[in-house]
Amino acid sequence: ILNVEQSPQSLHVQEGDSTNFTCSFPSSNFYALHWYRWETAKSPEALFVMTLNGDEKKKGRISATLNTKEGYSYLYIKGSQPEDSATYLCAFIDPTSGTYKYIFGTGTRLKVLA
Amino acid sequence: DGGITQSPKYLFRKEGQNVTLSCEQNLNHDAMYWYRQDPGQGLRLIYYSQIVNDFQKGDIAEGYSVSREKKESFPLTVTSAQKNPTAFYLCASREGIAKNIQYFGAGTRLSVL
Numbered sequence: 109i110l111n112v113e114q115s116p117q118s119l120h121v122q123e124g125d126s127t128n129f130t131c132s133f134p135s136s137n138f139y140a141l142h143w144y145r146w147e148t149a150k151s152p153e154a155l156f157v158m159t160l161n162g163d164e165k166k167k168g169r170i171s172a173t174l175n176t177k178e179g180y181s182y183l184y185i186k187g188s189q190p191e192d193s194a195t196y197l198c199a200f201i202d203p204t205s206g207t208y209k210y211i212f213g214t215g216t217r218l219k220v221l222a
Numbered sequence: 223d224g225g226i227t228q229s230p231k232y233l234f235r236k237e238g239q240n241v242t243l244s245c246e247q248n249l250n251h252d253a254m255y256w257y258r259q260d261p262g263q264g265l266r267l268i269y270y271s272q273i274v275n276d277f278q279k280g281d282i283a284e285g286y287s288v289s290r291e292k293k294e295s296f297p298l299t300v301t302s303a304q305k306n307p308t309a310f311y312l313c314a315s316r317e318g319i320a321k322n323i324q325y326f327g328a329g330t331r332l333s334v335l
Contacts, residue, residue, distance in 0.1 A: 112264065140321045151226070152312070154323035197265075201320055207278065208320030212257075212264035 110134050112200045114213035121188050122221050128184045129216040131198030135179030139203035143172055143183055146215070147194040155183075155196075188220040224249050228313050228327035235300065235307060236335050243298045243330045245313030252317065254296040255324065258282060259310040268311075271296055300332060308334050 113132045121127050133141065140159045146152040156165040161176040169186045185192055195217045199210040226247045235241045247254065253272045257265040267280030271290040285304025290296050296315075300307045310331050314324040 142323055149328070151326040151328045154325075157321060157323060159321060199324075203320075207270070207272075209267055209270070209280070210255075210265070210324065212266075214262065214264045 110200065110202055110204075110211050112198065112211045112213040114196075114198060114216050116216060117214065118217040118219070120219045120221060123189060125188050125220075126184065126186045127188055127218070128182050129196055129218075131181045131183070131200075131213050133179050133181075133198075133200040133211075135177060137203050138176040138179075139208065140201045141174065141181050142199045142201070142210075143181070144197040144199065145194045146197055152197060183216075185218070188218075190220045190222050193218055193220045226313055226315055226325055226327035228311075228330050230330060231328070233330055233332045234335050235332060238302045240299055240301050241307075241332065243300070243311055243313075243332070245296045245298065245327060247294050247296075247313075247315045247325070249315055249317065249325060250293070251315035251325070252293070253315060254290070255314040255316070256280075256286075256288065256296070256298045257312045257314065259312065259329075265312060268298065307332055 115130050143155040144152040156172045158174040163174040165172050171184045174181045195215040197215045198213045229244045255270045256268040259265050266282050269288040271277035274293050277290050287299045312329045313327045316324045
């Protein structure tokens with residue numbers, strides 16, 4: 109059974125702080141990794157599609173990097189704002205399943221304090 | 223507005239009862255998915271369908287059933303055989319290749335009375 113882990117589980121930061129989270133996944137047979145932001149009472153929304161080793165993606169103050177050889181991806185938030193408060197999920201696409209299904213991490217819950 | 227609609231938002235099930243969760247999408251996506259979330263765990267795949275009139279079991283299909291009679295609809299029935307149905311259920315859809323993102327509904331929270 110493939111294991112995808114996220115750390116930390118939860119995080120409280122002050123407004124203006126920068127922060128980062130980790131998603132660890134199996135380093136063999138990498139296909140793709142997706143990052144999602146999930147705000148309370150809303151649908152998860154895709155942030156990034158990571159496919160190549162060394163990928164760096166950016167959307168506003170949020171960026172992500174990918175290291176497929178060592179099996180991790182980092183998500184960075186620069187200058188956190190209260191509206192960044194959400195759960196951040198990574199989803200590893202398993203190419204060995206034959207159906208390319210998602211294996212989700214448990215998420216990192218971020219709370220930004222004003 | 224294109225998207226995925228799940229209903230109801232909250233659902234209560236009595237012992238021995240089957241309940242059906244609705245999932246409708248107007249994104250014209252071929253693939254649809256049902257996930258379950260329990261506290262402290264990642265989303266787990268219950269069932270998925272890659273095309274109309276076809277579906278496959280995911281990792282935790284026992285006690286659940288689905289149908290896919292129309293492209294836009296993928297209802298999930300939680301049967302009385304599911305002994306621990308209390309959870310949050312998310313429906314998703316995806317277009318095209320596996321690297322494409324999935325689009326999610328807002329979820330249904332199911333509780334047992």
